[in-house]
Amino acid sequence: MATICDSKIPAGPLEKKWSKHQAESKLVSPANKRKFEILVVGSGLAGASAAATLGELGYHVKCFCYQDSPRRAHSIAAQGGINAAKNYQNDGDSVFRLFYDTIKGGDFRSREANVYRLAEISNLIIDQCAAQGVPFAREYSGLLANRSFGGAQVSRTFYARGQTGQQLLLGAYQALERQISLNAVKMFPRTEMLDLVLVDNHAKGIVVRDLVTGEISSHAGDAVILATGGYGNVFYLSTNARGCNVTATYRAFKRGALFANPCFTQIHPTCIPVSGSYQSKLTLMSESLRNDGRVWVPKRKGDNRPPREIPDSERDYYLERKYPSFGNLAPRDIASRSAKEVCDEGRGVGPGGLGVYLDFAESIGRLGEKTIRERYGNLFEMYHNITGEDAYQRPMRIYPAVHYTMGGLWVDYNLMSNIPGLHVLGEANFSDHGANRLGASALMQGLADGYFVIPYTLGNYLANQSGKKASVERPEFKAVEEQARQRVTKLLSIRGKRTVTSFHRELGLLVWENCGMARSAEGLQAALGEIPQLREEFWHNANVLGEGNDLNQSLEHAGRVADFLEFAELMCLDALDRNESCGGHFRVEHATEDGEALRNDDDYCHVSAWEYNGSGKQPTRHIEPLIFDNVKLAQRSYK
């Protein structure tokens, strides 16, 4: 069964693979580039950088996003920063170290070759972005500043205040707008991809809905690139933007693309806790806060004295206690799980006991309030605005929240899925982060994929595709369009009694409880029993008002929730199938004596790539073995 997941990793030593592959990749002549039309779905870091760069190279590009402007893609919200192996701080960083940290951080569930390439390319990204005018933080010398982030022991993170994602995205967006002005790229905002069209088993087009007029139509191209982001909103509450969805990648899955490691999701330890059922999203408090904040809960269960009245001796600084060498900077999955543990023990703080303290008193005492204000002023303000509490006076309350999805469509070294012509970039693919992503590495990956990988690897597919573009008049397009229309009609004709949001919320809670920070066979089996029932009820009892030929937000949401209701099952199935703990995937049955994740390298050192077999049928699991030639598999230890 291995052949379907042929990773196409080039032979040769790790450090030479990418340069060799670049040299051997097929070129498309300028005259031929003009003849190719590339459909890029998504305008986040991955999509915007790919669309702009392919436009610069001379391809005809169409780019799609659901927002009213490409600049509003969810990448805009990233705060902390972007990693690169520049070693400007002379603190021992190198391409190999960034590679190693990323592989280890991912708990040895990603491909060596891809991650090494990512680390190599990281430096080019910083050059590119600085040249575009990204206003990175600088030192007084005028040179670029760095900080240590997400538990890394070197300072390799580049940042632009607390708005790094915004500034990197604006750089890519501006490059994209430039290509639009040159007619190399045509932009389709407020347009949602509903399905993928295959012609002779190659990805040759998409079916979209114009979100303003409701019109459903097709676009044909020589290749399709999905850069549609992650599926964290399957949990309903997450730090993702409201519109983030799984539709594009899930529809591709239903057309035959393999979905890899769907159960690898990241729960971020420092978010503002949930305060009520009306809540529409969760807000991340940058991880940089953990550099100066100390995490604790009361030692005693049910101790509800105000935090300042609890003496130091009655507090449990549990991260410092359990992980003396990393302390409060322990990686995300570990910090999140530990927070859950203490809350499960009844020692959580705040409403419902679902919170832990992040306390700045000690660092305010040591550095002065002024310094803390300079470092985190905007975050403290944001916290105050949302909770009404002053974190200079009392510790912040934080709790883990869904943040990122490592799983995604399976791709080979060229970033092409198993469907010829279908390429997948950014958070939408599964490629680089294994079972846990390190901080400041998603921005790096999105831009690496778009600016520096796909422009080289796309040629390998296109080289023999001349003249194979299909017309949208072909029956393949008409058939998919018709299915999309029927689905809209069906959604609008249910006219049941429950709102779409109530289904989404229920699904979210179900997967949060059973496929969240701690997972058990029993819980997953229960969820696998309940999800189909909820889906069944959705299709009989959801109430989607309005018309199809109009701007209809209920309809948009309904379509996305319908896909989440199917996708959730795949996620739980994968979690049940993976009988080990690794990274963000923690199966309670597989823990060491002191409660740490216990991997099973003998049986699970592989990528699980799922193939759709039709509605109501169990998908098939394919395996891509992960081979480690350059690093030794070790138990991840942050003690």
Add this chain to the structure above:
Amino acid sequence: MNFNLKIWRQAEGSAAGKFVDYQAKEIPAEASFLEMLDIVNEGLIARNEEPVAFDSDCREGICGTCSLVINGVPHGPGKAKTTCQLYMRRFRDGDTIWVEPFRVLAFPIIKDLIVNRSALDQIVEAGGYISVRAGSAPEANGIAVSKRDADLSMEAAACIGCGACAAACPNSSAMLFTAAKISHLGLLPQGQVERSRRAVSMVRKMDELGFGNCSNQYECEAVCPAEISAGFIARLNRDYAGSAVKEAVLAE
């Protein structure tokens, strides 16, 4: 908390719109303004009435998607906040709240509270970039940028592109938006080569799109969620005046 809402409803761009009364009942004080509208919409759907259409995405003040005029003020009461960052505890129980879309000629209404702001993209398209192809960049530390310039550039670059500045301006001018982009790029050494051309093209495009002129009212600065300083407008004027001369010279 309970509120009386007067919300602008308009079926589509060409239809006539009007304010419609709604009651928002039992709203938690910790809810955001948009979550309050979510609750109202859930109630409407339960009564088989079409929910109110409004734009939002990140709901944390950075994407620039949300765009409401609340009690006559773009993004509502309070400084340096987007609509999605406005919390109901700011209002008094029983308040009457007026909710309408951004009203700018260059932002046509699409439906209810949703407007089309693609004019802002067109201004950027006209020259709001540095023309550097992927792969052609020099080593990042090869060009030093003084910390002062980098910080000031970042202040301008923080614009979230929501368009509240134009919505607040009595002349519907997009001057603050345009000035922010021109300053972000013009303050950096990398942005010098195209500086004149950028200013001329962007300002021309802005005029062409039907945005009004700036008459120094500073309403824009007051509502800007990213606290972009109106001082950047002076910088735009300098770049523009300087370059108009240059272009005239070049045209000879």
